[in-house]
Structures are given as C-alpha cells and as structure tokens.
Amino acid sequence: xxxxxxxxxxxxxxxxxxxxxxxxxxxxxxxxxxxxxxxxxxxxxxxxxxxxxxxxxxxxxxxxxxxxxxxxxxxxxxxxxxxxxxxxxxxxxxxxxxxxxxxxxxxxxxxxxxxxxxxxxxxxxxxxxxxxxxxxxxxxxxxxxxxxxxx
Numbered sequence: 682x683x684x685x686x687x688x689x690x691x692x693x694x695x696x697x698x699x700x701x702x703x704x705x706x707x708x709x710x711x712x713x714x715x716x717x718x719x720x721x722x723x724x725x726x727x728x729x730x731x732x733x734x735x736x737x738x739x740x741x742x743x744x745x746x747x748x749x750x751x752x753x754x755x756x757x758x759x760x761x762x763x764x765x766x767x768x769x770x771x772x773x774x775x776x777x778x779x780x781x782x783x784x785x786x787x788x789x790x791x792x793x794x795x796x797x798x799x800x801x802x803x804x805x806x807x808x809x810x811x812x813x814x815x816x817x818x819x820x821x822x823x824x825x826x827x828x829x830x831x832x
Contacts, residue, residue: 688713690802691744691755693722696736698729708732712740715755755802762801763788791816791823 688694693712701707709723724739726732744754753761770776770784795812796804817824 688719690715690717693740696733698732700729701725704728706732708736710736710740712743714743753801756800759796759799759801759804760793762804763793763796 688711690713693710696708696710698706698708704727705725706727706729707723707725708729709721711719712722713719722736722739722743724732724735726735744756753765767785767788771781773781792812795815796808799808813824
C-alpha cells in the first residue's frame with residue numbers, strides 16, 4: 682500500500698499553527714530540503730500571523746540550492762546554473778586552459794540552445810536523455826561532447 686507522495690525538493694506541506702503559551706504561537710511544516718531529506722521546520726512568534734509569516738521567510742531561505750549561492754534556487758533559469766558551473770570550471774587550477782575554452786564553447790553551442798528556456802528544476806533526467814538522443818542523431822562526436830557538458 683502506497684503512502685503519501687513524496688514532496689518535491691524545495692517544497693513544503695501544510696502549515697500548522699498551535700498556541701504554545703500566552704501570546705506565543707508556533708508554526709510548523711515539513712520541508713523537503715535540497716539534499717532530499719524531509720525535515721520539520723518551525724518558528725515561534727507572538728501571534729499566529731507573525732509565526733506563519735516568519736516560517737515562510739525561513740522556508741524561502743531554505744529553498745536556495747545548497748551551497749550554490751543566494752541567487753540560485755530550483756526555480757532559477759538554467760543559464761544561471763550554467764554560468765555558475767562555468768565560473769567554477771574557470772577557477773579550477775587543475776584544468777588546462779584549452780579544456781576550459783572547449784567546455785565554454787560547447788556549453789554555449791551545444792547545451793544552452795536546448796536548455797536555455799528551462800528552470801533548474803525542469804532539467805530532468807528525461808530531458809537530458811532527450812537532449813543527448815537529439816545530439817546523437819546529428820553525430821556521435823557531438824553527443825559525446827554534449828554528454829560531458831550536460832552532466
């Protein structure tokens with residue numbers, strides 16, 4: 682028998698607010714973090730509305746992709762992730778400059794034209810497989826180079 686469906690990453694369930702003392706309210710919910718773990722999150726404030734508002738602010742902060750930066754989350758446009766990845770590649774001292782230039786060119790020419798209108802959460806395994814299949818239809822080499830940059 683199947684249970685309740687799992688929350689999508691960076692989403693939360695119903696918010697429950699309970700009175701915990703005189704002029705003290707606690708708002709709680711279950712949040713599925715960027716690492717896939719569901720966690721109970723709660724805040725306590727002096728009114729029911731203040732507790733719910735503070736909880737929503739807390740959840741908004743948690744919706745950020747872990748360790749990637751304040752401006753990047755699951756709803757961010759894919760090109761923002763590509764820029765962050767490319768910046769990381771360019772800072773890598775263990776990669777040759779020719780390799781960095783190749784990654785930059787192939788990201789711009791092969792990957793971004795296909796994924797530029799998606800958000801990060803919309804770039805699923807199925808879409809990546811479709812992208813690689815379309816690249817393979819053009820040529821094996823193109824698919825091979827696309828695979829390196831799409832992963």
